[in-house]
Amino acid sequence: MTVGFVMLCHTALDRAAQVARHWATRGCPVVIHVDRKVNRANYARLHRALSDLPDIRFSERHACEWGTFSLVAATQAAATVMLREFPAVRHVYLASGSCLPLRPVAELVAYLDARPHTDFIESVTTEDVGWTIGGLNLERFTLRFPFSWRQHRRLFDGYVALQRRFHFRRRIPPALVPHLGSQWWCLTRQTLSAMLEDPERANYDRYFKRVWIPDESYFQTLVRQYSVNVESRSLTLSKFDFQGKPHIFYDDHLQLLRRSDCFVARKIWSQADKLYRTFLAPDAASQILAEPNPGKIDRLFSKAVERRTKGRAGLYMQSRFPNENWENGLTAAPYSVFEGFAEVFQDFDTWLGKTVGTRVHGHLFAPERAEFAGGETIYNGALSDSARLRDYNTLSFLPSLIWNTRGERQCFQFGPRDNQAPSWFMARDRNAQVSVISGAWAVALFHSNQNFSEIRREAARLQKIEAEHLSILRSPWTKARVRIWTLAEFVQNPMEPLQTIIDEINPRALRRVTEAPRLAALAGFGLFLQNLRNQGMQPVLMGDFPVGDDTTSAPARSGRPYLVK
Amino acid sequence: MRKRRELTPVVSRVSAIRPSDILLFSTLRNERVRLPYFLKYYREMGINHFLIVDNGSDDGSREYLAPQDDVSLWTTERSYKRARFGADWLNGLQMRYGHGHWTLVVDPDEFFIYPFSDTRPIRALTDWLDAGSIKSFPAMLLDMYPKGPIGAQPYHEGQDPFEIANWFDSGNYTISRNSKFGNLWIQGGPRARMFFADMPERAPALNKVPLVKWQRSYAYASSTHMLLPRGLNLVYDEWGGEKAAGCLLHAKFLDTFAVKANEEMLRHQHYANSHEYRAYKAALDDQPDLWCKWSDKYINWRQLEILGLMSKGNWA
Numbered sequence: 001m002t003v004g005f006v007m008l009c010h011t012a013l014d015r016a017a018q019v020a021r022h023w024a025t026r027g028c029p030v031v032i033h034v035d036r037k038v039n040r041a042n043y044a045r046l047h048r049a050l051s052d053l054p055d056i057r058f059s060e061r062h063a064c065e066w067g068t069f070s071l072v073a074a075t076q077a078a079a080t081v082m083l084r085e086f087p088a089v090r091h092v093y094l095a096s097g098s099c100l101p102l103r104p105v106a107e108l109v110a111y112l113d114a115r116p117h118t119d120f121i122e123s124v125t126t127e128d129v130g131w132t133i134g135g136l137n138l139e140r141f142t143l144r145f146p147f148s149w150r151q152h153r154r155l156f157d158g159y160v161a162l163q164r165r166f167h168f169r170r171r172i173p174p175a176l177v178p179h180l181g182s183q184w185w186c187l188t189r190q191t192l193s194a195m196l197e198d199p200e201r202a203n204y205d206r207y208f209k210r211v212w213i214p215d216e217s218y219f220q221t222l223v224r225q226y227s228v229n230v231e232s233r234s235l236t237l238s239k240f241d242f243q244g245k246p247h248i249f250y251d252d253h254l255q256l257l258r259r260s261d262c263f264v265a266r267k268i269w270s271q272a273d274k275l276y277r278t279f280l281a282p283d284a285a286s287q288i289l290a291e292p293n294p295g296k297i298d299r300l301f302s303k304a305v306e307r308r309t310k311g312r313a314g315l316y317m318q319s320r321f322p323n324e325n326w327e328n329g330l331t332a333a334p335y336s337v338f339e340g341f342a343e344v345f346q347d348f349d350t351w352l353g354k355t356v357g358t359r360v361h362g363h364l365f366a367p368e369r370a371e372f373a374g375g376e377t378i379y380n381g382a383l384s385d386s387a388r389l390r391d392y393n394t395l396s397f398l399p400s401l402i403w404n405t406r407g408e409r410q411c412f413q414f415g416p417r418d419n420q421a422p423s424w425f426m427a428r429d430r431n432a433q434v435s436v437i438s439g440a441w442a443v444a445l446f447h448s449n450q451n452f453s454e455i456r457r458e459a460a461r462l463q464k465i466e467a468e469h470l471s472i473l474r475s476p477w478t479k480a481r482v483r484i485w486t487l488a489e490f491v492q493n494p495m496e497p498l499q500t501i502i503d504e505i506n507p508r509a510l511r512r513v514t515e516a517p518r519l520a521a522l523a524g525f526g527l528f529l530q531n532l533r534n535q536g537m538q539p540v541l542m543g544d545f546p547v548g549d550d551t552t553s554a555p556a557r558s559g560r561p562y563l564v565k
Numbered sequence: 566m567r568k569r570r571e572l573t574p575v576v577s578r579v580s581a582i583r584p585s586d587i588l589l590f591s592t593l594r595n596e597r598v599r600l601p602y603f604l605k606y607y608r609e610m611g612i613n614h615f616l617i618v619d620n621g622s623d624d625g626s627r628e629y630l631a632p633q634d635d636v637s638l639w640t641t642e643r644s645y646k647r648a649r650f651g652a653d654w655l656n657g658l659q660m661r662y663g664h665g666h667w668t669l670v671v672d673p674d675e676f677f678i679y680p681f682s683d684t685r686p687i688r689a690l691t692d693w694l695d696a697g698s699i700k701s702f703p704a705m706l707l708d709m710y711p712k713g714p715i716g717a718q719p720y721h722e723g724q725d726p727f728e729i730a731n732w733f734d735s736g737n738y739t740i741s742r743n744s745k746f747g748n749l750w751i752q753g754g755p756r757a758r759m760f761f762a763d764m765p766e767r768a769p770a771l772n773k774v775p776l777v778k779w780q781r782s783y784a785y786a787s788s789t790h791m792l793l794p795r796g797l798n799l800v801y802d803e804w805g806g807e808k809a810a811g812c813l814l815h816a817k818f819l820d821t822f823a824v825k826a827n828e829e830m831l832r833h834q835h836y837a838n839s840h841e842y843r844a845y846k847a848a849l850d851d852q853p854d855l856w857c858k859w860s861d862k863y864i865n866w867r868q869l870e871i872l873g874l875m876s877k878g879n880w881a
Contacts (some may be wrong), residue, residue, distance in 0.1 A: 308879030381736020
């Protein structure tokens, strides 16, 4: 008892000949169907190349077009020849011209001998299929498809839409339950002959002639009528990409294919010399009878599909430039934005860096330059600190920085003095943790040595900018994790908010924060605000700061910072 | 189209081109020292025929190229600038000889790499693109530079230029969309960082689409940065996914650069009144070092794909 191969060929006939010879010289008869579109000279060459082999037949040629019944008709014709001409064949294996056997034929024969009544064919009900492309599952069986999908896509789509609109339905023959599956199968003589010789066949064929992609449904549906033992999987390793095109194997897949323990793989690139040389070599000593295990290859290809459809979050590059809201994540990793902290605390960045164990930048969007951590002029990825370069395309700068420093959390300061262009970007970004002490910019003015009229003007400007920024952060479109305190609120109890932020940055930290950052001197700040009021400017973002100078909060301690329990 | 008439054939072997051949088009001037490695690199990649326009070389480039079996050569003394920086000449040749072929348009200092380029020849790529009905393939220009002053290590004929210039900037590129042509406009890298920090808008464009399944009706609008019809520029995914993309490793910053910059300054034959070269010239006088401690050393295409400069897309 043996297995016979039916090969459907349309290109790379020299490769098909090589594989056919491999099988035929190892006791497996081969019936070849060549697409009628192949010209006569090429067909004759193939014929000649295999003329020395007694166990090779050529079946009647059909012109095959993808997605139509012609492929089924070609298969039927070739299978009929196989069953008629080679009575010793018990299993018929459907392969294509770009298939390649990965294991010695003897192993396949032994495998099938151990399962003499099993039909290997992927056959899944339409409800359970997850892989069809283009959304046609059950409708493949209930609509009509007179137009070519390849050549007249518009007519095809239009006609489908029309039929949907008018609720057109074809009647599925009552005996049949639609099933779909990979077109590459291996069926027993019993099952296959029952299919081909059934008096009802003409009716079924007539029905399937109008079904969409019948090569993925004809045998898969009918096998359920005749088979006693369907094993719903294909023995051929064949993977499809997100558009339903088969993935192609190249020389560099050699090890992967070897370890897959699959019997046959498709589709092989016709010039993958090393694969053909290796797998068609005289059979190596037989290995253990392993079950096919395509897991690794599955993972490789499903990763490729994911890369093509989802891409890497936070990456903007020459072949990935998502439209707004299609980014799958605006940036590559979580980061923290601190607004007002550097003004309220002395040496805040040093303290934060020590506490969360990461590098902390100054104001990345400062008007003078991007204040990278440690005063660097160039940062990861050779990002320059030049304000001109940064502001030329602000929406490239921040995602680039986050992408370049993947694996290391970024923290930076932001405030109303800075370029406000990234406000919306940060607000929309789920990865952003934005903590704001509103009105804290006034502390810097309070400490500055400027004339009061200048301070007043600057205060008015910064307040306006920050108010706008806060309204962005409070908008319903904001996805960032935003926390806002007024300055007055914050200085009442600075440690609790700090602890919350730190915990969020570093959730697995075992120790609580013990050393607090030192607050900037605020003695007289209330009076300073009152002076601003007296000059006609209304500072509102700081909250209710007591005018009576440094009586209540008096947070400006000197000496050692206090400890939290 | 008329610009094609400016070309005088030196040696034409176009009759040897078979229908499935992959063709390389290039225009050059005084690149003799680079040519041996250039031809070797692309022959090994699987290019079948080179169609080259020589713009008045006087360093023996023409004499070197003429006897090569797989080269067809044209020459012209006319203005590079008036021929839209060579694009008109090459568009003409592509229209005539490129129709139906995969065509790669590169300068002699541009080295194309694509996913799996170390294990798969370019035909594997074009077959895969054909199977997916993809007509154009992008490759961003990646400026490569040496560590130390440009020109400290002399380049020898036949040498792999990336033995010298093997550093690059991995993450300082800016991207915006060009609504007129639908292409992305990419700038940045060491040239923007070093020469154009004061005028970033002038920094050279790095987006390129060098590999195209050519049709008579196609044309490069500006160098290989933009194509017509516009659909060919849609080499990027707009819905979050990644399409496959390669890189053009740019071996510009070798010891030949200073000579070139001087020459181009005098000839005024480059884009925007040679603004670019003027910036180089000014900077070059102080022996610049493009290298910084955040420069990455080039290893292979996989490294560039991990860094996000190119992508395998759904090729696996």
